[in-house]
Structures are given as C-alpha cells and as structure tokens.
Amino acid sequence: MNIFNLPQVIFSKIFRAVVEFELIDEGDKILIGVSGGKDSLLLAYALETLRRRTKKNFSLAALTIDTKFGDDFKENIPRVKNFCNELGIEHEVRELDIAGLIREQNNKSPCYTCAYFRRAVMNRRANEIGANKVAYAHHLDDAVETFFMSLLSTGQLNTFQPKTFLDRTNITVIRPLVYVREREIEKFTQKNGFDVLKSPCPFDGATNRQRIKNLIRDLEKDFPDLFSHLASAMRKDSIGELWDAPKTRGQMRDTYFSFK
Numbered sequence: 001m002n003i004f005n006l007p008q009v010i011f012s013k014i015f016r017a018v019v020e021f022e023l024i025d026e027g028d029k030i031l032i033g034v035s036g037g038k039d040s041l042l043l044a045y046a047l048e049t050l051r052r053r054t055k056k057n058f059s060l061a062a063l064t065i066d067t068k069f070g071d072d073f074k075e076n077i078p079r080v081k082n083f084c085n086e087l088g089i090e091h092e093v094r095e096l097d098i099a100g101l102i103r104e105q106n107n108k109s110p111c112y113t114c115a116y117f118r119r120a121v122m123n124r125r126a127n128e129i130g131a132n133k134v135a136y137a138h139h140l141d142d143a144v145e146t147f148f149m150s151l152l153s154t155g156q157l158n159t160f161q162p163k164t165f166l167d168r169t170n171i172t173v174i175r176p177l178v179y180v181r182e183r184e185i186e187k188f189t190q191k192n193g194f195d196v197l198k199s200p201c202p203f204d205g206a207t208n209r210q211r212i213k214n215l216i217r218d219l220e221k222d223f224p225d226l227f228s229h230l231a232s233a234m235r236k237d238s239i240g241e242l243w244d245a246p247k248t249r250g251q252m253r254d255t256y257f258s259f260k
Helices: 008-020 038-053 071-087 098-104 110-129 140-154 182-191 208-219 226-233 249-257
Strands: 029-033 059-066 090-095 133-135 163-166 171-174
Touching (some): 029 110, 038 059, 038 071, 038 182, 059 110, 071 090, 090 110, 110 133, 140 226, 208 226
Parallel strands (some): 059 090
C-alpha cells in the first residue's frame, strides 16, 4: 500500500479540518473506529498519512466492533486487521451483541441503540489504552444529512460538531473527514482497491438517514445548490432575520391585560 497516495484535494480538506478545529495536538493518542466500511478505512489511511507527512507527534490505534449481526462479518474482520497492520496501526476487536440489545430496547430507534452502545465500547477501549481522543469517520454528507434531518424531525437547526469533549470519560471525539464528500471517499477507495466490507446492519439502506439522503438527492434535481446551501447554513454566522423566541404567558401578561 502506497501510504503517500492520498489525493491532494482530499488531504487538503482533512488538513484544513485538523487545523481549523484543532483536532490533533502534540502527544495525542487517537483511537480510530474502523468498521471496515469505505469511510473508516479512508479515515485510518488518512490519519496515518497525516502522521507521516507532518511533524506533529501523535500515535494511532484502531478498534473494530463485531456487532454480531451475522457470521459473515466476523469472518471478514481479519481483512480489516490486515489493512491496519499494513498501515502500522495497532488493531483490536471487541464483540457487542447489538442485535440482542436492539431487541431489549424495542421502544427505541435501532440506530440510536446501536450508536449509543458502540460509543460506550469505543470510550472504554480508549481509556484502557490511554487514548485521549476517539476519531470517527463522519464526513460532510453525514453532517449535512444530520442537519437537514434535525430540521425536518425536530424543527431545530442542529448537527454534530467536528470536535466534542466528553467530560464524563475525559475523551475528545474528533471527526477529521468533515470537509470530505462521500463521493470523494467512494471514488478513491474504489480506484485504489481498498478491501471494503459490506455493512452487516440489517437496517442498512432502510433508515431515516437514508431517506434524508435520497430526499436531498431528489431535491437537487430542482435545486442544484441545495447541498452547498445546507452546508453553509450549518455555520453560526449564517443566521439571518429570525423571529424572537416565543414569549411565556407571564411575559405577555401586561400586554394582554392592556386590551381588557
């Protein structure tokens, strides 16, 4: 594997995110969540490339979580380990019966349950190995979809942050791919023959996130700039003229009685 084969356009976007959001500091130990999908493989590859190309001193480790959705995934985990070994990244596997947990939490979203318990395993492993940061492979499409989904589902303008400190675990979560488009990742990993694993999730392709992804794609046919506009709207300085927050009855009391 040619560790210096990362296209400059992708490397520049990742480097900008690292610098702008101050994602990596001297002496960091970063645990990477590597599922075997295209996004997490690219993240591991990019962070090792960054480690070798820059003078910043930091170390990497990787964790793959076997969600026990099927034997096929378990059998293919050695392919992920081989990938990490080629990069020189320490790799560990942990089992987590997500399918069983979803059955137990039958009143909650499967995606919420999966994400919650996977994060817990990642944070626990980070503490075990002395990692102060956990890196996830969320990219720009994920951020925009989360933002749009929040607007449609809750009426709030919300998305995940490129960098989040978790005070309960003393771990900082970083997302170095936040400026990279999903299509860029897909093109690069396919062109370079990355050994990408198929997601074992039985809900893959049938989630609310997938519906939002499809909706954005459909709306872009009539509004070609929709994605870039949504990405711009995620910034705090994008807020224009909005109504004030709703007043309480107490705040409106004097005005109300002035009409009586």
